[in-house]
Amino acid sequence: MTKKKTKFLFNFDKQSKVGLAFILPALVYMIIMVGYPIVYNWVLSFQDVSVFNMAQGVKRPFIGLGNYRMIFSNDVLPIALKNTFTYTIVSLFFQFVFGMLLALLFNKKFFLSKTLRGLLVISWVMPTTVTALLFKYMLSPDAGIVDSFLMMTGLIKEPVGWLLKEKTAIWGPIFANIWTGIPFNMLLLSTGLSGISEEVYESAGIDGANALQQFFKITLPLLRPAIMSVLVLGFVYTFKVFEHIFVMTAGGPVNATEVMATFSYKLSFRNYYFGQGAAVANILFLILFCVALIYLRLIRKEESM
Amino acid sequence: MKKVVSLILGLTLLVGMLGACASGTDKSGKTAxxxxxxxxxxxxxxxxxxxxxxxxxxxxxxxxxxxxxxxxxxxxxxxxxxxxxxxxxxxxxxxxxxxxxxxxxxxxxxxxxxxxxxxxxxxxxxxxxxxxxxxxxxxxxxxxxxxxxxxxxxxxxxxxxxxxxxxxxxxxxxxNCLALWVNNDMMTEAGITEMPVTWDELLEVCKTLKEKNPNVYPLALSAVKTEDIVFQFLPFLFSAGASWDTMDSPEAIEALDFVKTLSDNGYISMEVINWSQNDVEKQFAAGNSAMMINGSWQLPNIKNDAPDLNYSIIKIPMNKEYASTLxxxxxxxxxxxxxxxxxxxxxxxxxxxxxxxxxxxxxxxxxxxxxxxxxxxxxxxxxxxxxxxxxxxxxVARGPHPKWPEISGILQECIQEILTGTKTTKESAKNAAEKIAAIIG
CATH class of the missing domain: 3.40.190.10 (Periplasmic binding protein-like II)
Structure with missing residues (x-):
């Protein structure tokens, strides 16, 4: 086995060479377009980069972990980390629950079900900036529908001003993101559901399984691959959140809604500390790396099953 | 072999995910x-x-x-x-x-x-x-x-x-520079004939306007966490006799407290912390506020949004001296x-x-x-x-300083902290002054 492996690297038979030729273009593309920026970003994160030495390129001084030390002593980092996780986990939970419920609903074939499902996707195809602006207006205390509605029902006495208070501001982008993400979850789960054969349910029904049992014993286990990809993709998309926050609050009030992506952006492109911005991006990278590793493990388990 | 394939696939997925978050360096190269x-x-x-x-x-x-x-x-x-x-x-x-x-x-x-x-x-x-x-x-x-x-x-x-x-x-x-825009009709309705010249007079006018017409905010200004908030706050800071490099001086604190007073009394909407200067123009054009602080570049917009608006432009009321941002x-x-x-x-x-x-x-x-x-x-x-x-x-122009964006970020935070009541004026001003001092060395 070991012998074969070394051979695999250095001594190709004709078939492998042809195979290699086929993947070469893709490989080169990946290395240049994706690999290079990542490597560059890591290098950047160990360099001292500010307005005064940006143009020097490679000659910029290396400062070891200096940038990481700087961002770990920056009081915005803990807020950004906490917000990013809160944002991701809360969004993911509600998107998934509502997405699942809607997927189950539309799986029952009823009049106009396909049309309605198609219409629901609108919230997902809408440009993020538009969604963010819509929610910004809806959450405005003076003219927004949310506060007016809550006041009408008597739940609150005066407008909350969701985006204007540090405690509530992060919920604005979370609402917007949940609303945006539900159709995405629904679509992927629907596809998964349509892959489950009717016959399984039929025979379960004959055996006396009720709807709840059918859901937990049949639907969920058979839907596992779809659920996993929905959650992992959802996590990755949500974790990188930028537009919702940037448009709705620009990270404010004060720093209450700062997330990793906006923090990195501001360090790099507003203060021109590219090294520190890169360091924040790399922390984001490491977290997603861990998520991807967990995902890989789960997939491998699945395959060996 | 299966392992290798899944590993490659996994790495591809991972790299794809990360490509999009690598601090934008790669992005802007591609988005032409x-x-x-x-x-x-x-x-x-x-x-x-x-x-x-x-x-x-x-x-x-x-x-x-x-x-x-x-x-x-x-x-x-x-x-x-x-x-x-x-x-x-x-x-x-x-x-x-x-x-x-x-x-x-x-x-x-x-x-x-x-x-x-x-x-x-x-x-x-x-x-x-x-x-x-x-x-x-x-x-x-x-x-x-x-x-x-x-x-x-x-x-x-x-x-x-x-x-x-x-x-x-x-x-x-x-x-261009900022000045005070006044809705003449609203002033007349509230019985105000003398335009405010000092900060105290501005507070008086706001009070009268608020009493006569509680549905309209007396003043609109921008306090969104971008360059806008700094641009709009500096006239007050300069007028009090302070500047951005003396944020913990008594003069600077007086200016910060003044803006806080405007907010605490409801003379400006609490929404100002999400309004850009363009949003402020829309509020003024729509008649939601009787006065606004804004620049002459809004003239075409006002003409477009409210062609019949009867307004005049006066100097921003002062504390020690007139001031504006260039x-x-x-x-x-x-x-x-x-x-x-x-x-x-x-x-x-x-x-x-x-x-x-x-x-x-x-x-x-x-x-x-x-x-x-x-x-x-x-x-x-x-x-x-x-x-x-x-x-x-x-x-007076902002800065000039090569690290102005960073200084501006600190000022933005400071003013928002005070407007939202996260920190007391003194605390926030002291904090900002220390951070700015560290930047300009």
């Missing part, structure tokens, strides 16, 4: 242009895209040069008409192509361009942003060229915003001009000539930074613009 329809459609010159590297033709008579800017709407059209005019001059040395990029994108492209070399020959920046790029080495020193201009006398603060370590790197093309843009010659400096300067000096400066600024409703152009030359019989020019005498 953000075209603006209005500009692109009617640009008369050959349709060069931003991606093509600067076209230099030493042999040809006219050099093709790029000019990047962040203007949209009316200003973009005005700039475009100026460029079209230049491009028709028979004895010109260059042919200019305009390229619009949204402001954040533009600044990003400049910063990346310093590293990659992908820069326009002529770069437009806000006056507060100029020194960052000067420090980065984006510009060519044009001190001698500026001094040799026929009329080299510019508003000192405007010119100084492009001066780094004694060298001139860019020149102002437009200036806005506007500079143009600079970048290192991409190498070998074509004369051709590029031919265009830049044309833009800076009295005729062009007068025409461009009059079209835009802004103030020419060239002091050879008098109020009477530019806006005869125009009360509104005269008022802005009067206010401009007291206007």
């Amino acid at each position: 242009t953000v075209p603006n329809e209005t500009v692109e459609e009617s640009t008369t010159t050959d349709s060069t895209t931003t991606d093509s590297t600067t076209t230099e033709s030493p042999s040809g008579e006219k050099v093709d040069i790029q000019f990047w800017h962040h203007h949209s709407g009316g200003t973009a059209e005005n700039l475009e008409s100026m460029i079209n005019k230049y491009n028709k001059l028979p004895d010109r040395k260059a042919t200019v192509t305009l390229q619009y990029l949204p402001k954040n994108e533009l600044l990003k492209r400049y910063a990346l361009g310093v590293i990659s070399g992908d820069l326009p020959e002529v770069a437009l920046t806000d006056n507060a942003d100029t020194l960052s790029f000067a420090a980065m080495g984006m510009y060519v020193d044009i001190t001698d060229r500026v001094n040799a201009l026929e009329h080299p006398d510019f508003l000192p603060h405007a010119l100084n915003s492009g001066n780094y370590n004694g060298k001139q790197y860019s020149v102002p093309i437009r200036s 806005g506007g843009e500079n143009i600079g010659m970048t290192i991409a001009s190498e070998g074509n400096e004369d051709a590029v300067w031919d265009f830049m000096s044309w833009m800076e000539s009295l005729d062009s400066s007068l025409e461009y600024n009059t079209l835009c409703g802004t103030i020419s930074p060239n002091m050879a152009i008098t109020k009477e030359m530019q806006y005869p019989d125009n009360e509104v613009m005269s008022a802005f020019i009067d206010q401009a005498q007291y206007a």
Whole structure:
């Protein structure tokens, strides 16, 4: 086995060479377009980069972990980390629950079900900036529908001003993101559901399984691959959140809604500390790396099953 | 083998995910242009895209040069008409192509361009942003060229915003400042005849307005966590006799407390912390506020949104002295001009000539930074613009400092902390002063 492996690297038979030729273009593309920026970003994160030495390129001084030390002593980092996780986990939970419920609903074939499902996707195809602006207006205390509605029902006495208070501001982008993400979850789960054969349910029904049992014993286990990809993709998309926050609050009030992506952006492109911005991006990278590793493990388990 | 395949697949997935979050460095390389329809459609010159590297033709008579800017709407059209005019001059040395990029994108492209070399020959920046790029080495020193201009006398603060370590790197093309806009009808309805001159009088007027018409906010200003909040707060800071490098002085605290008083009494909406200056204009135009602090660049918007609005422009009420913030843009010659400096300067000096400066600024409703152009030359019989020019005498530019964006970020945080009540004025001001001191050393 070991012998074969070394051979695999250095001594190709004709078939492998042809195979290699086929993947070469893709490989080169990946290395240049994706690999290079990542490597560059890591290098950047160990360099001292500010307005005064940006143009020097490679000659910029290396400062070891200096940038990481700087961002770990920056009081915005803990807020950004906490917000990013809160944002991701809360969004993911509600998107998934509502997405699942809607997927189950539309799986029952009823009049106009396909049309309605198609219409629901609108919230997902809408440009993020538009969604963010819509929610910004809806959450405005003076003219927004949310506060007016809550006041009408008597739940609150005066407008909350969701985006204007540090405690509530992060919920604005979370609402917007949940609303945006539900159709995405629904679509992927629907596809998964349509892959489950009717016959399984039929025979379960004959055996006396009720709807709840059918859901937990049949639907969920058979839907596992779809659920996993929905959650992992959802996590990755949500974790990188930028537009919702940037448009709705620009990270404010004060720093209450700062997330990793906006923090990195501001360090790099507003203060021109590219090294520190890169360091924040790399922390984001490491977290997603861990998520991807967990995902890989789960997939491998699945395959060996 | 299966393991290898799944590993490769996994890595591909991972790398794909990360590619998108790698701090934008890679992104902007790929997203080539953000075209603006209005500009692109009617640009008369050959349709060069931003991606093509600067076209230099030493042999040809006219050099093709790029000019990047962040203007949209009316200003973009005005700039475009100026460029079209230049491009028709028979004895010109260059042919200019305009390229619009949204402001954040533009600044990003400049910063990346310093590293990659992908820069326009002529770069437009806000006056507060100029020194960052000067420090980065984006510009060519044009001190001698500026001094040799026929009329080299510019508003000192405007010119100084492009001066780094004694060298001139860019020149102002437009200036503007903030003033107080007053809705005359609302004032009359509330029985106010005397316009506020001091801070105390402003509070009095606000109080009366609030009592007479509780549904309308007496004043609107922008306090969103961008450059807008700093731009709008500085007049108060300057008027109290402080500046951005003395944030913990009693004067600065007085200014911060004054803004807090406006907010605490409900004279400004609590929503101001999410309003940009454009949002403020919309509020004023819609009659949701009786007064606003804003600049003359809003005139076309007001005309559009509320053509019948009866308003007047007065100086921002003062504490110790009148004050305002000087806005506007500079143009600079970048290192991409190498070998074509004369051709590029031919265009830049044309833009800076009295005729062009007068025409461009009059079209835009802004103030020419060239002091050879008098109020009477530019806006005869125009009360509104005269008022802005009067206010401009007291206007000071932000910075100038190469790390202004960072300083501005600290000020933004400080003012928002105070407006939202996260920290006390003293605490927040002290914190800001310490951070700023650490930056300017």
